[in-house]
Amino acid sequence: MPLQSIYLDHSATTPLHSEVLESMMPFLADQHGNPGSLHRAGRVARKAVEQARSQVASLIHAEPREILFTGSGTEANNLILTGLHSPSEPQRSLPLCSAIEHHSVLDPTRNARAKQQQSEAFLPVNSIGLIEPEALAEAFSSKPRLVSVMFANNEIGTIQPLDAIIERSHQAGILVHTDAVQAVGKIPIDVRHLAIDALTISAHKIHGPKGIGACFVKHGVGIRPMMRGGAQENGRRAGTENVAGIVGFGTAAALASRQLHDWRHVATLRDQLESTLINSIPRSWINGAQGPRLPHISNIAFRGIEGEPVMLALDAEGIAVGTGAACSSGSLDPSHVLLAMGQSYEEAHAAIRISLSQNTSEEELQSLCHKLPPIIERLRTV
Numbered sequence: 001m002p003l004q005s006i007y008l009d010h011s012a013t014t015p016l017h018s019e020v021l022e023s024m025m026p027f028l029a030d031q032h033g034n035p036g037s038l039h040r041a042g043r044v045a046r047k048a049v050e051q052a053r054s055q056v057a058s059l060i061h062a063e064p065r066e067i068l069f070t071g072s073g074t075e076a077n078n079l080i081l082t083g084l085h086s087p088s089e090p091q092r093s094l095p096l097c098s099a100i101e102h103h104s105v106l107d108p109t110r111n112a113r114a115k116q117q118q119s120e121a122f123l124p125v126n127s128i129g130l131i132e133p134e135a136l137a138e139a140f141s142s143k144p145r146l147v148s149v150m151f152a153n154n155e156i157g158t159i160q161p162l163d164a165i166i167e168r169s170h171q172a173g174i175l176v177h178t179d180a181v182q183a184v185g186k187i188p189i190d191v192r193h194l195a196i197d198a199l200t201i202s203a204h205k206i207h208g209p210k211g212i213g214a215c216f217v218k219h220g221v222g223i224r225p226m227m228r229g230g231a232q233e234n235g236r237r238a239g240t241e242n243v244a245g246i247v248g249f250g251t252a253a254a255l256a257s258r259q260l261h262d263w264r265h266v267a268t269l270r271d272q273l274e275s276t277l278i279n280s281i282p283r284s285w286i287n288g289a290q291g292p293r294l295p296h297i298s299n300i301a302f303r304g305i306e307g308e309p310v311m312l313a314l315d316a317e318g319i320a321v322g323t324g325a326a327c328s329s330g331s332l333d334p335s336h337v338l339l340a341m342g343q344s345y346e347e348a349h350a351a352i353r354i355s356l357s358q359n360t361s362e363e364e365l366q367s368l369c370h371k372l373p374p375i376i377e378r379l380r381t382v
């Protein structure tokens with residue numbers, strides 16, 4: 001089996017940047033202080049954590065005190081969905097989210113609604129994967145505490161009309177959260193300008209380490225902790241800080257800020273890739289391409305075959321792609337995102353996700369364009 005030499009699954013995770021690793025090394029080796037300790041070793045760790053907090057805050061134009069570190073994007077989403085509340089109305093408890101959210105938003109939303117004997121209800125999307133802000137009025141009749149709409153989707157890359165969603169939600173007195181795990185570092189995000197109440201980020205999607213995430217919680221908005229114990233993170237997330245992970249996250253955020261202007265060529269490569277594949281593979285289509293999209297994600301489907309064997313055949317050729325969200329790829333369920341867009345079970349099973357980075361080369365994509373058509377032809381004949 002050839003070595004995995006072409007990696008096109010950057011929406012699942014990204015390789016650690018060498019500068020990130022370098023910044024983490026002292027905190028994995030000799031700088032072992034606990035940021036909660038008052039002695040010198042503790043103060044060194046505290047300073048490093050606070051510098052990282054400023055770096056993460058700066059990437060989204062937040063204040064450092066509005067950044068709360070968590071153990072993952074998943075934890076940040078759970079924390080917000082279960083605990084974000086307006087201090088003036090802490091009794092309102094029902095969250096609401098769109099039908100195409102990541103499971104770390106969908107599941108806590110489902111859970112919270114079930115606990116209150118409320119039926120499942122999700123904000124619908126149209127056939128290109130976008131929420132139509134006009135649909136909000138009906139959903140708001142249940143008086144939710146919070147609406148969660150992802151900044152951009154992890155399977156198809158579509159960017160939601162957040163401005164309009166936030167405006168309508170705030171008019172109805174409802175807080176808004178956005179899961180920006182896929183969007184952060186790819187497109188400029190300014191939480192002040194957006195007037196969002198909470199937002200989720202994960203380090204490993206921007207060349208940082210795995211197992212470290214963060215949420216932005218607007219100053220003045222309440223958050224009930226999920227984890228109880230120590231007073232870390234201002235009493236909002238107990239547990240000794242993952243200092244090395246946080247430092248790596250800070251460096252990754254600083255790098256992402258520096259390279260934010262550099263995604264146009266990635267979109268160009270992605271568009272060329274799509275047109276080559278569509279022209280060379282009959283009965284194939286791109287999901288979500290009709291709306292605004294992140295520059296690095298392509299979701300392509302092939303009628304009559306499932307995405308999983310395509311992914312496995314490419315893997316055998318040394319090319320790594322995804323089939324939707326990495327964390328649900330062990331399941332045989334069709335994509336809930338594509339189903340919500342009105343596709344049939346067969347169509348929603350038929351897609352692979354190709355996701356690029358700023359380092360993806362034209363040669364790598366040419367190799368994919370060369371190897372994929374015969375794979376599809378072979379799979380269609382078995």
Ligand SMILES: Cc1ncc(COP(=O)(O)O)c(C=O)c1O
Pocket residue numbers: 011012072073074075077102104150153154179181182202203211212213325326327
């Ligand atoms: C949109 C979205 N939200 C949340 C997550 C979860 O982040 P983490 O892997 O840090 O738990 C992911 C990961 O794939 C994601 O794509």
